[in-house]
Amino acid sequence: MNIDWILVLEKFLLIATVVTISLVIAMYETWSERKIAALLQDRRGPTRAGPFGLFQPLADGLKLFMKEEIIPNSANRFLFILGPCLAMMAAMMTSAVIPFGGTIEVAGRQVDLQVADVNIGVLYVFAVVSLGVYGIMIGGWASNNKFSLMAALRAASQAISYELAMGLSLIALLFMSGSLSMRDIVTQQMAGDWGGFLGWNVLYQPLGFLIFLIAAFAECNRTPFDLPEAENELNFGYHQEYSSMKLGFYLFAEYINMFISSVIMATLFFGGYDMPFFNESAHAHWGNWLALVGIIALTLKVGFFIFLFMWVRWTIPRFRYDQLMNLGWKKLVPLALANMVITGAVVLWLNDK
Amino acid sequence: MPIHYYVILSATLFCIGIIGVLTRRNAIIVFMCIELMLNAVNLLLVAFSKMHHGSLLQGANSGIDGQIFVFFIMVVAAAEVSVGLAIIVMMYRNVHSVDINFLNRLKN
Amino acid sequence: MQALTNRAKVVDRKPMTFIERLYLWNILKGMFITFSHIFKKRPTINYPEKKRPFSPVFRGLHVLNRDEEGRERCTACGLCALACPAEAITMEAAERKIGEEHLYREEKYAARYEVNMLRCIFCGLCEEACPKDAVYLSETPAPPNFTRESFIYKKEDLLIPDPTKEPEAFKKAKGLS
Amino acid sequence: MNNLLLLIPLLPFIGFLVNGLFRKSLSKSMTGIIGSGVILAAFVISLVLFFKVKGSGAPIVVSYFDFISVDAFRIPFAFQVDQLSSLFLLIITGIGFLIHVYSTAYMNGERPEHFARYFAYLNLFVFSMLLLVMGANFVIMFIGWEGVGLCSYLLIGYWFKNNNYNYAAKKAFVMNRIGDLGFLLAIFWIIAKLGTATYSDVFAQVGSFTPTELTAITLLLFVGAMGKSAQIPLYTWLPDAMAGPTPVSALIHAATMVTAGIYMIARSNIMYTIAPYTSDIVAIIGLATAIFAATIALKQNDIKKVLAYSTVSQLGYMFLGLGVGAYTGAVFNVMTHAFFKALLFLGAGSVIHAMHHEQDIRNMGGLKKHMPVTHITFLLGCLAIAGVPPFSGFFSKDEILVGAYNENPLFYYIGVAGALMTAFYMFRLYALTFLGKFRGTAEQQHHLHESPSAITIPLIVLAILSVFGGFLGIPAVFAEGAHTLENFLAPIFAASATYNESHTTGHHLSHQTEWIMMGAVTLLIVVVIAFAWRAYSRREKFVENRGLGKVLENKWYVDELYDAIIVRPLHLVGGFIKDVFERSVVDGAVNGVGRLIQYSSRQVRLIQNGQVGSYILVMVLSLVVIILILREQEVIFTALRRIF
């Protein structure tokens, strides 16, 4: 028995931290969604609960917990409960491979601010994202409601369709990085000029980023691709029969997904925890403060992306379903393929030179 | 792990798949059991690949063929499923059932 | 056809070019428009803490007026009820008894005077119809309540405070203070 | 030089392709020019080659590519032009050209596409014949051999709408095939024995054959020659082949194709010289054919049939010459015969043309006035074939007869009898056709006219050749060493000559005897001619032949005999096989197998119950059993052994 208990403890702590942070951020996303929606619509948003309505998420959570738990008679009880759990789980699992910052030193141990630096990080993300479909499908199906089922199928086919474009757009990026490890990708980006800014992949893969962004919107079921929960078409989407905290799980899962995809976008295309115009390697003596700088940089980027999600939500109207599929299969996939081929050719050409 | 463990695990999974194919009448479940059998084979291939990698170690790539083979099996399985499910849907449309016992139209 | 106003816009029906079909520019434009709204002044005010001033012609709850000596001016002529388009006003007339001169200004007075605020549309016709300046609409908005009955305002609810007995309240109700 | 050699067969082949492929779009004159032009060009090249060979005396052998190449065994596609083949080249292309020219007029009544078809066939025939004589080995010769057989079939059946002509064509084809089989077997034998088919190699190693083998091979070759050159018993096709257009008869059945057998035996003369029995058989069969055909010709009434049997008879003479070792005489006779028989056929064609396809000489007569050119040339041809000195036939026939006398005096006497018969029937033919009064219908008489120049000019050319052609081979009796042809051909027959020199036990004819014989024969011939002239020039009425005459008129009933002893039994056997064997045995077996399979599959089908599960169940159980068997082989085998 040679188990590094401290490592286990460290990872456990990290996991707990990441999960907590994810949950908290998801909570405050609900708040900021309302706040931003208000801002964009010349309103004030929640103001009553606490200063600037900051306790509003707590109130919402309390409300959700207090609501009556309703399970429809004809529903499949086990799967009905399993659905939101799966959705939540899939959303949380993704964060395992994301590097939230550099390395900190705690009690003489070098601790990576990452749960697991696996060499197939990007693939792992994809695997988990593809599992997220199950939560929706099972939830929708177990409700034994035609609207829920339709919404679930819509959500699932939408997720599958856009996963394709997402993966293809990422392949071009992977051509450049040559690694599937998220940390490697970030480190490579940090090596660019102007304190890493010129190393950001978005400068080299603008089209890939755009496709990834659009696919991420679709994956998170955010407007303009929120077909699965289109209120005026399908009542309330796949979670129509849900109430109380099970509904809360679904909503939470969506916000966590949004957070995670923001982090992934920031990591893959915007240098992750790289502070632009700031040479990290020259300030190695800063120690843990340097990691803090990285975390702040990442937080800012993530904040921007979350804001972008909300901003787009209140700007662009919802797509029709056929338009959605057209865009996914006939526009994004060919574009991503072209991007991939061109990138591959250029990379080969540069390598040859 | 001794290779026998993996072999027996795979054989057991495979036989469970076979029993499923034999006893279940729902075409979709029969199909799933076939997938199960394929996966049993995949597991065995990976185990053997590692066995070769461990026992020979003459080349850095020894035993990699097994994993490549698994890769191809997955490809074939995906293709097979897409076509097979299309056929099942087609059948369901015609017979309004997925019972394989109704699949004997070619008889006589 | 000649356009009547210069606001009409001729619709352009030529097919979109490739760039236009990408919508990228238009999306960016839309995003910019929504973004610019962040910096707009909020029209919202925090109501209970802050109130907007009423306009001078604001018509609020009804008030039955008294004269300087504190006598009710209403003579129950019924013109207000007749004028009311929503038929919100009901009244019952009574004759002034001896010894009640300090209470009622005329020989006839309204024994019962009720306004159904759920029906009233605050048009102010009653005010205009009244020959005795007995009823007028104040600046007080009708307060919310839980029961229907509470929206039927009785005479006691409508009468303005007596200027002789409670000069302060009268002044306040008149909005003079 | 190589290309020049290749051009000779290639030109007619090109003509064949052009005429054959574009026959619908070419005009008649165009077709005629192409068809004749390529032959003329080939003739010119042949002439060049002839003088080259004559000058150098050495054969030209050119190999183009390996026709067959299996391991060490190679059959090259090679041409050989030596004295013999150059002579044949001249005959084929020269006479072929004349006949082509003749054909342009003779066949003018045909529709353009059939006209072109005719010329395509003729060109193809010339091509095959050239291949036959130019080939440097037996295989190439065989290709040409088959080619001429095919063309003969095509041309005999040229008017394919007449069924009788088709039967004649088929007959010619089948007869030729019988002979070809012998030839083919001989070639196989040679190749199996020597591993080569090239002339030079084969003849150089002729000593490695045992006498029996040699006899067998030469006999097989002779069978081939019999078929192609119409010898007993395979001669019946040739008279029937008169169904084709007359120029075809002239070209194929007089001048070229039938001499293929002569060419082959002359080519392989050394083998025949060494194999004594074969030579005797060849001589006897040749003699028999000569006499037999001559007797038939005596009583024929069809102008072309007379000439056909005369051809058979003359071919018999040539084989006699080959058999007795007078190779030069045989080849000499081939040449002269080509001249005068072509002349006679073309003359006959001219007559038939004028008579509107009337061929019965009983309905002719007195054409002398109407067709002077044809008459004169035909008379010259008759004199030449009859062997009147100094016409060409005299010299060639004399040489053969002398050779025969040297071998066996009996051959000589019989040969002389044949020659007398020849003189008789030829002049009977001549007298009935050209002398006396016209016996045909008035309409025919009205249309009688001399043929156009395209017909008469070849006639005149051939007449000149017939008259003077004999001077190429003046016998030693007249002037020592004046036999130009013998001197020219000497290298070909040198080996045979030396062999004969050392092996001949017989005696040489003295010049005196020869003079006497020659004089006597000439005298007899003149007498016979006079008799024939007198007997037939005024003949008006024809009585039914009786006795021998009837037998002769019916060609000794040979066709009927063949029919009785070969065709009928074959038909009977075929009928038996068709009606009894086929129905009960073959069909029974086939249908029985089918019925068995139907029955068994009906039984086996019961297993296919359509339940996928049951299939898989069987599969799995079988798998278990197989694994068990593989695993426990020993146990199972011992158990089985214990049981059985």
Add this chain to the structure above:
Amino acid sequence: MSITEIVFWFLSGLALVSAIMVLLSKNPVHSVLWLIAVFFAISGHYILLNAQFLAIVNLIVYAGAIMVLFLFVIMLMNQGSEPEPRSKSMWIKMAGAISGGSLLLVMVAVIRQSANLVVRNEANDIVPKEAVARVGDIGLIEKLGNVLFTEYVVPFEISSVLFLSAMVGAVVIGKKE
């Protein structure tokens, strides 16, 4: 017992139980979920054998795509609302189970003594060969990619063609006339 062994036994047990549950579930959706569990267990085994790429691909392809397809089909056909019709005779199930079991028995019996799977160790005892867990790097995507695109490039291309034809075939079959 090392961690590896614990994980191995756990995953094996999970795989077997889930596989059996695939058979026993009445509801096809439950079967699908159990099958996904099997795939997870097998992916776990792959990771244990250091074949990370295959593990993830197994998840993406099988769990992420193939099983979703199954779920789709089952849901669209509304399977599972009524249970599978009971087989009239029990014997076919018995026969299936017995034949499958005997196949397993035979296979295990054969494998147990297979000479190819055992070696002699230093002490000259017969021991089974090892499938080395958590060792080696041939499972890395880089190595696999190298081999796949050099040695196996032709099968790779052929499999892509196979995919294309399967896609076309599925579309053609699934299309309504």
